[in-house]
Amino acid sequence: MSPLLHVSKISKRFGGFVALDGIELEVQQGERVGLIGPNGSGKSTLVNCICGALQNEQGSVHFDGHAVDGLAAHERTHRGLARSFQLPRPFVSLNLADNLRVPMLYTVHKRSGPLHGDSVDARCVELLRLVGLDHKARHMPRDLTQVEMRKLELARAVAAEPKLLIADESMAGLSHSEIEDILTLLKQLNERGITIILIEHIMSAVMSFSQRLVVLVSGKKIADGKPEDVVRNPDVVRAYLGQ
Amino acid sequence: MSTTRFTLVCVLVGLVVYIFGHLLGIGYLFFAGYTILQFIVLASAWNILGGYCGYVNFGSAAFFALGAYSTVFFYKFHQLPIPILIVIGAVVSGIVGFGMGYLTLRLRGAFFAIATLAMAVVLQTLVVNWSYVGGSRGAYIVRADTIEIGGYAIEYIEYLFLLMMAVAILSIVISRTIARTQLGFGFATIRDDELAAEASGVPTLRLKLIATTISGALMGMAGAPFPYYIGYLQPASAFGLEYGVNSIAMPIIGGTTSWVGPLIGAILLGSLQQIATVTISSAVNLLIVGLLLVAFVVIAPNGLIGLIHERLRGRRSSK
Numbered sequence: 001m002s003p004l005l006h007v008s009k010i011s012k013r014f015g016g017f018v019a020l021d022g023i024e025l026e027v028q029q030g031e032r033v034g035l036i037g038p039n040g041s042g043k044s045t046l047v048n049c050i051c052g053a054l055q056n057e058q059g060s061v062h063f064d065g066h067a068v069d070g071l072a073a074h075e076r077t078h079r080g081l082a083r084s085f086q087l088p089r090p091f092v093s094l095n096l097a098d099n100l101r102v103p104m105l106y107t108v109h110k111r112s113g114p115l116h117g118d119s120v121d122a123r124c125v126e127l128l129r130l131v132g133l134d135h136k137a138r139h140m141p142r143d144l145t146q147v148e149m150r151k152l153e154l155a156r157a158v159a160a161e162p163k164l165l166i167a168d169e170s171m172a173g174l175s176h177s178e179i180e181d182i183l184t185l186l187k188q189l190n191e192r193g194i195t196i197i198l199i200e201h202i203m204s205a206v207m208s209f210s211q212r213l214v215v216l217v218s219g220k221k222i223a224d225g226k227p228e229d230v231v232r233n234p235d236v237v238r239a240y241l242g243q
Numbered sequence: 244m245s246t247t248r249f250t251l252v253c254v255l256v257g258l259v260v261y262i263f264g265h266l267l268g269i270g271y272l273f274f275a276g277y278t279i280l281q282f283i284v285l286a287s288a289w290n291i292l293g294g295y296c297g298y299v300n301f302g303s304a305a306f307f308a309l310g311a312y313s314t315v316f317f318y319k320f321h322q323l324p325i326p327i328l329i330v331i332g333a334v335v336s337g338i339v340g341f342g343m344g345y346l347t348l349r350l351r352g353a354f355f356a357i358a359t360l361a362m363a364v365v366l367q368t369l370v371v372n373w374s375y376v377g378g379s380r381g382a383y384i385v386r387a388d389t390i391e392i393g394g395y396a397i398e399y400i401e402y403l404f405l406l407m408m409a410v411a412i413l414s415i416v417i418s419r420t421i422a423r424t425q426l427g428f429g430f431a432t433i434r435d436d437e438l439a440a441e442a443s444g445v446p447t448l449r450l451k452l453i454a455t456t457i458s459g460a461l462m463g464m465a466g467a468p469f470p471y472y473i474g475y476l477q478p479a480s481a482f483g484l485e486y487g488v489n490s491i492a493m494p495i496i497g498g499t500t501s502w503v504g505p506l507i508g509a510i511l512l513g514s515l516q517q518i519a520t521v522t523i524s525s526a527v528n529l530l531i532v533g534l535l536l537v538a539f540v541v542i543a544p545n546g547l548i549g550l551i552h553e554r555l556r557g558r559r560s561s562k
Contacts, residue, residue, distance in 0.1 A: 053438060072448075073441035082442070089439035091432050093500060102432055105425045107444030160444055 010059030019045040021219040034210030042219040082162035086169040088149040090141035097137040103160035147178040273404040279513035280407040286493035286505035287414040288461035294499030297434030302359035303490035308481035310466025332467030333460040340459020381477030384470040418502035498546030
């Protein structure tokens with residue numbers, strides 16, 4: 001079976017700094033993949049190259065059997081590649097329901113044809129209920145707590161009805177119970193058929209969520225395999241704990 | 244309210260204002276009213292790019308002048324009725340708006356604003372050196388005293404007032420319609436966060452091009468009848484600072500996130516300027532704009548509409 005996402009030898013430099021150095025990555029349909037690495041290892045740069053926010057200088061990105069290199073970020077979203085941001089970036093002048101309405105109007109509408117106003121409203125309510133924010137549908141993002149903001153960020157990415165969701169540090173700064181909330185939500189999304197790449201520093205969360213773990217260090221992939229094997233890999237231990 | 248019903252209400256209000264002015268029989272009212280309507284168009288047009296999308300355009304005067312100089316060109320080349328000249332002004336300024344958008348929209352913030360200002364300077368230099376449209380010495384437009392419409396003769400200034408009323412209604416309807424549609428949502432996401440907008444599937448570059456084109460076209464429509472209004476057009480008056488400053492100040496004072504803000508700002512500021520012109524001096528116009536702008540930026544950064552919304556929200560939460 002061909003992978004849903006195939007990243008082939010991509011490289012990215014910022015001036016003299018090599019952010020990504022020939023990264024290879026395959027993600028199968030329905031998989032839950034954890035992507036870890038120390039700060040500056042290239043995780044966010046890799047996400048940006050996959051999603052089209054940055055253009056890779058070498059290599060290619062294939063999604064759902066098609067090369068997506070050269071496509072703008074919004075075109076990749078139309079094809080089913082969605083992301084949430086490390087720091088939540090809500091549309092501050094729109095209420096929560098309208099925040100979700102945007103990807104529905106511009107992505108689902110584009111992919112599946114015109115959506116009826118009522119069906120958009122119903123879908124907004126359904127998604128807000130899924131993340132536990134349905135009682136705040138008419139609230140503005142400034143009224144939300146940190147964990148609610150992160151749930152909104154995930155809901156907005158899911159509103160685009162993606163095949164692959166890349167969740168970039170969705171649990172940073174949250175309490176233990178809030179992390180559990182987000183993990184439950186991500187697992188629910190995965191059960192609905194959405195393939196998920198989770199980028200995270202919180203190892204307990206990554207270990208409980210991921211079926212496969214990929215480790216980046218200094219722009220290179222140093223490990224890729226089952227979580228319990230990867231954390232025992234000497235290179236990974238060295239990267240995290242030092243020599 | 245549906246767009247059709249809203250348009251009919253606007254037309255009705257416009258007709259009432261016209262009939263009231265006509266019955267009073269004071270020509271100056273139409274003269275002053277034309278200027279206020281012109282600023283309603285400019286403010287609404289500026290707000291589509293500056294308010295809805297968050298891209299500040301300092302070059303409004305250039306689009307206005309393009310409309311005006313299109314009229315001067317056709318006045319000399321082949322005279323056409325003013326409604327057709329308004330359409331031509333819209334097309335010319337719309338095309339330039341599209342071009343400006345294409346060249347500058349990868350710029351953001353202050354860089355975009357400076358680029359629009361530079362475009363205005365370049366266009367003014369071109370006009371100053373184009374003798375066919377009068378160059379630096381300017382061009383005279385001779386108009387009739389009256390015009391016959393449907394067998395009924397009215398003063399020419401009343402005719403110009405009615406035309407500008409139609410353009411103002413069009414700009415308000417367009418502005419309101421955009422805010423209520425998918426396009427309006429897209430513009431709001433560009434203003435709030437362009438990266439997140441792209442990630443949500445919003446084609447930001449295409450939407451920005453649509454905004455610059457519509458905004459430029461409406462400004463050109465405001466400028467097209469101007470030579471007939473003023474009678475003598477020179478680059479300094481068409482590219483005047485007051486158009487650039489007022490186009491920005493009026494939406495900011497009224498509120499930039501809805502179509503109502505520019506309308507209120509233009510009526511308020513335009514009326515004040517007309518009163519100041521008659522009672523004090525036309526030279527204090529920009530002083531009034533400057534003082535009000537500073538006051539609003541400090542007291543009500545979201546404009547009058549924002550101030551009203553905040554008061555209402557405060558009252559609701561205190562209950």
